[in-house]
Amino acid sequence: MNAPRIAVLGAGPAGCAVALGLQRLGYRVWVISEWRRFAAVEGVSARVLEGLRQVGLHQALASAAPPTPRRVRWSGVDQLLNDERLLDRPLFDAALRRDLADAGVELLQGRIRQLGQQGEQQRIVLEDGRSLLADFLVEARGRQAPLGEGRLRGPETLSLLSSWQAEPGRAGSAVESLADGWAWMAALADGRCYWQITLDAAAAELPPRDELPAYCAARRQASALVQALFGDSANAAAPVHARSSTAILPRQVVGPGWIRVGDAAMAVDPLSGNGVFQSLSSALQAPAVINTLLQHPERTQLACRFHQQRIEHLFMRFARTGRDFYTAEPRWADAAFWRARRGWPDAQPLHVDADIARLQVASMPVLNDGLIDEAEVVLTADQPLGIWHIDGVALAPIVRSLQAGRLEAALAALAPASRRTVQGWLLQQGYRP
């Protein structure tokens, strides 16, 4: 197949997942990336591991540490949970690249300096002077991807990350709320320790850059949770890496010849704990969107609508999740950090109660066999993008029958197992026979 050449910019989870998806669809793919410039540890849930398995990132999946205990001290209440999986990012990122190599995806190591249009193609110029031409660009450079105008931004947020080496011991992590922000911390079994404080970029009273290690050490000394997790090893000054963790949604995330995925499409507040999860979610749908844009240009609008709507929907969901965590900490509600985040992005509830009277049938873009198609779906109060099938049963005809008073006949036509599934879904929507 003389397939179009696709360049994926960035070898994080989003870029790698899209590259594998495109390779499976028969495209020629290059991934172009440099290494992340700092070491970090990130906490993910079991559903991230399921996402990695689903997209075929098996080496990355195997690099996750076993579940570790996580202490949460929020709103003055202590909880001990046992569901966090720690990702050692340098190990995880190296494993992602092995997954690419195993699948035969070509990786070019280097820093991208410039992008430009050349006729119908895109020229990618690397810092070392190499240059490449591609027919389609996947922007997956995370928070470092250049942003266009007119984006939605949350309160400006800054995270300071310190790491140091202690004696090997038990792995674990913890999170705690503070008067001016919150801190997340993790100890790995080999003795590497990470502590990260997240503050309001404008309100934080920070010293000059060269005094940040001492400032962070003093903040650690003041925390009983830090002392419990790391002991004395936390009290010495350690190198600090500062980065933005502001929630950002670019105005446009897809167009003819290009698409944004992962953090480049929507960067969420790290408090929602969903960064890697959302990267995989956007990467799961992107190959079908790209396939449609390249093979069915007449469906460009439909495919773009599909990606744009899903990214915006996911972003708002995670933004509201973050807001609800901030609202659950009332002790410093009037302090600048908390006040700004309790009201952003809006006052709408995270989930809307089911209401059978609000079910609607509408024509929407759907994912169908590696392409974006249009189909009748059911819109619910909580799923405004619609549900097409459950367990292989198309829902729109069922809801039309319900609205026309012919539900019994529609259900009778289904196999018993499907009938039970559909009846269960209708009951969840508030249907009372």
Ligand SMILES: Cc1cc2nc3c(=O)[nH]c(=O)nc-3n(C[C@H](O)[C@H](O)[C@H](O)COP(=O)(O)OP(=O)(O)OC[C@H]3O[C@@H](n4cnc5c(N)ncnc54)[C@H](O)[C@@H]3O)c2cc1C
């Ligand atoms: C402070 C903070 C804490 C976080 N904690 C968590 C957490 O605990 N759990 C969680 O799930 N998520 C967390 N996240 C979010 C998580 O890191 C991201 O959501 C996730 O890594 C995004 O994946 P990605 O593939 O989109 O981008 P990335 O993982 O950022 O990958 C982008 C890739 O592009 C490369 N690149 C960038 N610019 C260039 C260039 N010019 N040329 C070549 N290559 C380039 C980078 O080197 C990198 O390899 C956190 C984020 C922040 C800011």
